[in-house]
Amino acid sequence: MKILVTGGLGFIGSHTAVELQQAGFEVVIIDNCSNASESVLDGIEGITGKRPEFVKMDLRDKAAVEDFFSQHPEVDGVIHFAASKAVGESVEKPLLYYENNLGTLVYLLGQLSTRPKAHFIFSSSCTVYGQAEKMPITEDAPVQPAESPYGNTKQVGEEIIRDTCKVTEHLQAIALRYFNPIGAHPSTEIGELPLGVPQNLVPFITQTAAGIRKELSVFGDDYPTPDGTCIRDYIHVVDLARAHVVALQRLLEGKNKANYEVFNIGTGTGSSVLEVIRSFERVSGKPLNYKIVGRRAGDVISAYADTMHANQELGWKAESTLDDAMRSAWDWEKKIRGL
Numbered sequence: 525m526k527i528l529v530t531g532g533l534g535f536i537g538s539h540t541a542v543e544l545q546q547a548g549f550e551v552v553i554i555d556n557c558s559n560a561s562e563s564v565l566d567g568i569e570g571i572t573g574k575r576p577e578f579v580k581m582d583l584r585d586k587a588a589v590e591d592f593f594s595q596h597p598e599v600d601g602v603i604h605f606a607a608s609k610a611v612g613e614s615v616e617k618p619l620l621y622y623e624n625n626l627g628t629l630v631y632l633l634g635q636l637s638t639r640p641k642a643h644f645i646f647s648s649s650c651t652v653y654g655q656a657e658k659m660p661i662t663e664d665a666p667v668q669p670a671e672s673p674y675g676n677t678k679q680v681g682e683e684i685i686r687d688t689c690k691v692t693e694h695l696q697a698i699a700l701r702y703f704n705p706i707g708a709h710p711s712t713e714i715g716e717l718p719l720g721v722p723q724n725l726v727p728f729i730t731q732t733a734a735g736i737r738k739e740l741s742v743f744g745d746d747y748p749t750p751d752g753t754c755i756r757d758y759i760h761v762v763d764l765a766r767a768h769v770v771a772l773q774r775l776l777e778g779k780n781k782a783n784y785e786v787f788n789i790g791t792g793t794g795s796s797v798l799e800v801i802r803s804f805e806r807v808s809g810k811p812l813n814y815k816i817v818g819r820r821a822g823d824v825i826s827a828y829a830d831t832m833h834a835n836q837e838l839g840w841k842a843e844s845t846l847d848d849a850m851r852s853a854w855d856w857e858k859k860i861r862g863l
């Protein structure tokens with residue numbers, strides 16, 4: 525069976541391509557290389573022994589999307605990662621985000637709607653919950669007004685899929701709401717490659733330890749949490765990638781209970797920023813240079829997943845610990861910096 529992975533050269537997409545190939549699927553990747561390099565294909569091949577088919581293409585080119593599907597009638601499923609993901613940039617360039625993240629989704633669903641059968645997995649985010657009232661967060665927690673155009677693209681993206689599924693019975697879709705993906709493949713063949721100064725916590729930590737950044741700023745220690753720093757659910761990217769494979773299998777085997785379903789994908793455990801730093805120090809044996817600064821605008825206090833729905837329905841559970849994930853992130857950073 526052949527699966528299209530859009531954005532398959534990116535952080536989560538590349539790890540998912542690996543897991544798909546290891547589960548016996550054929551993979552075709554579409555990526556415009558705006559935030560990833562073709563050399564990621566070498567890493568995927570290094571791990572799996574197989575180089576996925578690759579089409580360099582921008583999904584904003586509607587005619588190219590049509591051509592791709594007419595030339596690939598054999599594609600059985602689509603996992604759609606291709607999107608822009610920088611919260612701050614989305615505030616500066618909202619139209620770019622709506623075009624990249626929603627225009628492309630509309631084109632893809634348009635193509636899939638014309639097929640006799642279609643299976644579709646969408647990258648959504650726990651950002652749709654905003655600051656949820658209850659922890660852990662279940663899938664029926666209300667979606668809150670988005671804090672940024674990026675967050676809005678995830679909410680509206682889910683609505684676009686839900687509305688399309690309502691009128692397109694043969695379209696089977698699952699949205700996976702990711703919590704905070706971190707880490708890298710244990711082989712160190714692939715990992716996260718942030719462009720410029722990382723906005724996310726873990727790459728900032730590893731770059732600081734590697735001497736690329738002077739120190740980590742911890743955004744606020746006066747939150748109403750046990751140590752005062754924010755709490756998130758950090759999930760190893762390989763666990764997250766595996767969730768895509770089982771979600772896809774659910775659709776291909778017709779085990780889904782509705783033609784549009786939503787799952788939280790996290791570990792179920794919340795960790796504070798200071799706990800993440802301690803984990804890094806433990807696995808690397810290196811003290812981290814950090815200072816406490818003011819809060820970052822838009823940060824929620826706490827977000828971690830109730831994973832019962834994914835456990836029961838997908839038969840999936842995160843297996844790696846925070847230490848495992850931090851170790852893999854550090855191994856990857858050392859490898860790419862030649863340390």
Ligand code: UD1
Binds near residue numbers: 675724755821
């Ligand atoms: C962020 C995005 C979220 C997106 C996710 C993708 C924001 C507000 N949210 O989530 O929409 O889906 O990335 O991975 O940008 N921190 C520091 N110092 C740093 C960086 C982060 O203390 O230099 C803290 C943050 O305050 C937060 C935690 O680390 O408490 C995690 O931050 P981050 O990795 O940016 O993820 P989120 O903000 O949870």
